[in-house]
Amino acid sequence: MQVSEECVQMYRYIQRGQRYRWITFKLNDDQTSIVVDCVGDTHSTFSSFMDSLPSQETRWCLFDIQFRSLDTTRSKLMFITWVPSTIRRDTLKETARVKFNGVFWSSTLKKEMPAVVCSYQASDASDLAWDNLLSKACRYEKDPVDLEWRPEQDNGQSHEVTAY
Secondary structure (H helix, E strand, O other): OEEOHHHHHHHHHHHOOOOEEEEEEEEOOOOOEEEEEEEEEOOOOHHHHHHOOOOOOOEEEEEEEEEEEOOEEEEEEEEEEEOOOOOOOOOHHHHHHHHHHHHHOHHHHHOOOOOOOEEEEEOOOOOOOHHHHHHHHOOOOOOOEOOOOOOOOOOOOOOOEEEO
């Protein structure tokens, strides 16, 4: 299994704080490479990220989680392995293979993203609740984190989400 050059390039963009708030990755159609699936621009909301995750396919996500600590806005890159519990295939064996591959191939993608310090595995929407992600991302923060603050208050503006 290989990671496409486009995945590495997109990682570099989000790492530098340019262009994207989140990126989702998937296996290509012939199951030989990890490719970019969908991206959200820097003003995309958390709900647009959640809407991009399919219920019957695994995805790997890179999310720039923002939080406030001592009146300063900070961010961390979080790698999320999305293996929904709702995945169903024709046979139990095939279902297990799809779920196993979702977890197994995540390490291949993470190797290409050395600046990611926080990883999380989710199997349903409740796992991806904002509070869960924030507590995981801020686990080792020295300063107190404002758990009530949200980086986006969807003010009715449209935000760009691009599917590849």
